[in-house]
């Protein structure tokens with residue numbers, strides 16, 4: 528078995544750690560179980576090495592956290608320098624103000640800033656501020672916003688509210704039942720549905736929080752209409768930019784979309800892999816936070832602050848969004864061409880900085896098998912990923928060439944398997960579970 532040592536380690540983990548991993552997306556069952564890599568030993572640039580010593584191109588980029596590349600020399604040197612001065616103090620550090628100034632200069636809606644240590648953490652801060660500022664309790668959401676009670680409360684009533692936003696079957700066990708009815712989903716792309724919800728809950732909604740996009744552009748005029756509806760209802764509009772991050776522009780995705788929310792949430796790519804999150808927003812909605820209890824020791828840890836400041840400056844200096852756009856376009860056209868050449872019913876589409884494979888197959892069960900087979904065969908050829916790609920700036924020609932060569936063989940296996948009705952025989956692993964399936968794909 529390619530990953531025997533890892534699977535043994537995972538067995539030990541499952542006996543000690545409920546669920547085996549800290550993040551659902553890192554569970555081996557999310558990939559090709561028994562084939563895909565599970566435990567990393569090291570990473571550098573665009574690649575990592577697992578504990579068995581196999582090297583992989585990483586198309587998941589630390590679940591989006593890596594934007595410049597692993598072990599980026601500039602960010603890591605800045606962090607090392609920071610470590611040598613101590614990382615956290617009994618008093619505050621200038622970096623808090625410096626980073627706030629950088630964020631305010633770069634992000635259109637940003638006038639004031641608070642920090643956190645991750646995406647879910649930052650979303651919870653944003654929701655607290657929106658509730659405190661408006662004096663209202665309910666939240667309308669679209670997309671995925673972390674593990675906290677305010678969000679998971681959505682599944683207390685119907686039990687399926689999160690199906691289209693995360694994945695089906697999320698049990699809200701442990702979330703206080705009294706939160707029922709406080710988090711309400713709305714379908715992405717349908718402004719009329721959001722308008723209706725705002726009407727039905729008039730005067731009760733604190734915030735509309737949404738992923739403004741993920742791997743497809745929003746329908747024409749949709750976000751401007753959302754902006755208008757939120758303003759009319761006196762609701763705080765929050766863009767959750769945790770996953771889009773700074774891949775679209777050094778000011779996040781807002782400058783590209785041309786719509787300004789009241790607040791925005793960032794984490795992951797903000798700091799190239801160091802724990803960090805930020806909530807930014809207009810002065811009017813952020814300032815009341817001074818009177819709310821929103822306070823945590825490690826939010827002023829200087830490693831995250833220094834990593835974020837350096838990462839944001841490097842994203843701008845190296846023109847990273849433009850580089851990722853080019854890389855994504857090349858990947859899309861090369862993979863689509865290989866699919867045509869081999870006769871596999873596959874296209875590579877989506878926004879350029881987040882390409883996605885689309886399987887042109889109607890039967891959902893067969894589609895699931897094909898995506899698992901794709902992950903399995905690509906893993907065997909040294910390419911780790913889902914059927915979508917998180918880009919980072921260390922990926923380049925060598926990664927494209929190796930991935931296209933692996934895809935040519937993989938797509939051929941898929942095309943032949945379909946032609947002979949032998950897909951089941953080709954699967955060496957259990958079927959992968961739904962990765963975080965989202966409304967915003």
Ligand SMILES: Cc1ncc(COP(=O)(O)O)c(C=O)c1O
Nearest residue numbers: 645646647671672673767769770
């Ligand atoms: C849009 C969005 N919001 C929030 C989160 C949660 O971030 P974290 O895992 O850092 O808590 C994620 C993570 O995938 C995300 O994609």
